[in-house]
Amino acid sequence: MLLAVDLVILTLRAGELHVLLVERGVEPYLGRRALPGGFLNNAEEDILAAAHRELREEADLDGTSLYLEQLGAYGTPGRDPRGRVVSIAYLAIAPGLPEPVAGTDASGASWQPVDAVIAGRLRLAFDHDQIVADGVERARAKLEHTSLATAFCGDTFTIAELQQVYEAVWGVGLDPRNFYRKVQGVPGFIAEAGPDRRTTKGRPARLFRAGVRRTLQPPITRPDL
Amino acid sequence: MLLAVDLVILTLRAGELHVLLVERGVEPYLGRRALPGGFLNNAEEDILAAAHRELREEADLDGTSLYLEQLGAYGTPGRDPRGRVVSIAYLAIAPGLPEPVAGTDASGASWQPVDAVIAGRLRLAFDHDQIVADGVERARAKLEHTSLATAFCGDTFTIAELQQVYEAVWGVGLDPRNFYRKVQGVPGFIAEAGPDRRTTKGRPARLFRAGVRRTLQPPITRPDL
DNA sequence: CGAATAGTGTCTATAAGACATTATACT
DNA sequence: AGTATAATGTCTTATAGACACTATTCG
Numbered sequence: 001m002l003l004a005v006d007l008v009i010l011t012l013r014a015g016e017l018h019v020l021l022v023e024r025g026v027e028p029y030l031g032r033r034a035l036p037g038g039f040l041n042n043a044e045e046d047i048l049a050a051a052h053r054e055l056r057e058e059a060d061l062d063g064t065s066l067y068l069e070q071l072g073a074y075g076t077p078g079r080d081p082r083g084r085v086v087s088i089a090y091l092a093i094a095p096g097l098p099e100p101v102a103g104t105d106a107s108g109a110s111w112q113p114v115d116a117v118i119a120g121r122l123r124l125a126f127d128h129d130q131i132v133a134d135g136v137e138r139a140r141a142k143l144e145h146t147s148l149a150t151a152f153c154g155d156t157f158t159i160a161e162l163q164q165v166y167e168a169v170w171g172v173g174l175d176p177r178n179f180y181r182k183v184q185g186v187p188g189f190i191a192e193a194g195p196d197r198r199t200t201k202g203r204p205a206r207l208f209r210a211g212v213r214r215t216l217q218p219p220i221t222r223p224d225l
Numbered sequence: 226m227l228l229a230v231d232l233v234i235l236t237l238r239a240g241e242l243h244v245l246l247v248e249r250g251v252e253p254y255l256g257r258r259a260l261p262g263g264f265l266n267n268a269e270e271d272i273l274a275a276a277h278r279e280l281r282e283e284a285d286l287d288g289t290s291l292y293l294e295q296l297g298a299y300g301t302p303g304r305d306p307r308g309r310v311v312s313i314a315y316l317a318i319a320p321g322l323p324e325p326v327a328g329t330d331a332s333g334a335s336w337q338p339v340d341a342v343i344a345g346r347l348r349l350a351f352d353h354d355q356i357v358a359d360g361v362e363r364a365r366a367k368l369e370h371t372s373l374a375t376a377f378c379g380d381t382f383t384i385a386e387l388q389q390v391y392e393a394v395w396g397v398g399l400d401p402r403n404f405y406r407k408v409q410g411v412p413g414f415i416a417e418a419g420p421d422r423r424t425t426k427g428r429p430a431r432l433f434r435a436g437v438r439r440t441l442q443p444p445i446t447r448p449d450l
Numbered sequence: 451c452g453a454a455t456a457g458t459g460t461c462t463a464t465a466a467g468a469c470a471t472t473a474t475a476c477t
Numbered sequence: 478a479g480t481a482t483a484a485t486g487t488c489t490t491a492t493a494g495a496c497a498c499t500a501t502t503c504g
Contacts, residue, residue: 001265001268003226003311043308044302044309045302046300046301046302047300047301070297072295073297075272076271086311088300088311159484175468177468177469177470177484177485178466180483181486182465182466185465197475199475200475200476201475201476201477201480201482202475202480202483203473203475203481203482204483205484383456385456401456402457402459402495402497403495405456405457405458406458406459424503425454426455426502427453427501428455428456428503429456430455430456431456431457446493
């Protein structure tokens, strides 16, 4: 029995939710896109440590600086044609990286819109479509009552940027004024980051950083479908 | 590397949340209480199927009739002194069973109050304290926006019984009148079960069964701490 | 009738959503 | 000034929580 780790790494690019995929260079599913991941190094490697290692090796990302949580175990017999493989999936959230990932040792790592995967336009290897769907659903749910959204942002961010996270992950439009009020009303969600401000075109926006609280009370509710 | 399945089976007894535990008959942790569970039968057994099997073997429960969901994988090296064991934990919810479980092949299976485990008064083998805590927290969270509470009840139940579920799992007291209104206001949560009524002492209560919806909109919100 | 439990109604404070207005920068 | 973006304010409606009342059984 082999144990593997698979990563659902989500980020925001151009206001759209993306997932990091690699193109498989070997059979099975040669040429097919798949989640980054791989087998445990040895019988004693910690699962979480393996997730960090794959994050480094396959995505050139530093696991200490980004959000990482276990998604679950996927072990249906037959999910891997090579034999029995149980895979522990992890969900990672990265702040928006403009470049399509540099310095990876996996051939053809690239960001792909999650919509394409969920809608079935982009079929992945193994049961990775399901894992991506589960990861996205987990992220969507967690936006409501945790501060997960800040993991999509850089160290500091504006409220408008935070709103883009919610809009992209949920796939909805939100009223900026009500969003502003709501976010400010959750104690400990965000904290002002100095008198600094960023400049683009109009009035400069206040900068914030992630607050202390990791659970939101009251929650940022998702609009009804 | 060995793969195991552990079960957090929750139920309500006398208005208190209980978890099914077995007393270990072999080393390590001989005599210590632990979660029911065991190793996969062979390299091809499905994980979910193994959970069902352990449910049958160790708790004499029929997996098809109760709620079962994966909790996560626990694989820290050293969690099992015998060697590397990765365990997939499952959360099961059973309707209140008055008897302390009959016909199990595990020595000393018994229902224990979860409070004792969470408060640390009852120490379990391996990392099972943590798994129980995770399972209870999952159940608590899921009561809010899913129909999980009905899994604690029998086929039919009164609204007062449903309220007891929320109170026991959350460990809070709820206003019966507001609860009644709220529960009735969630479309598809519960459905009237015929003109039947049950009789105890006062006015007979209407009987309900679980509705079609598994997600609650609006949610049954947990009171602030 | 009185006790016990079930179910409905009312009032008030708070939160949510729609939408208008003011503020501060840049060219 | 004109434009673009940020931040605040107001109004209306829905929801949550506290609490009072009516209904239906039994002894």
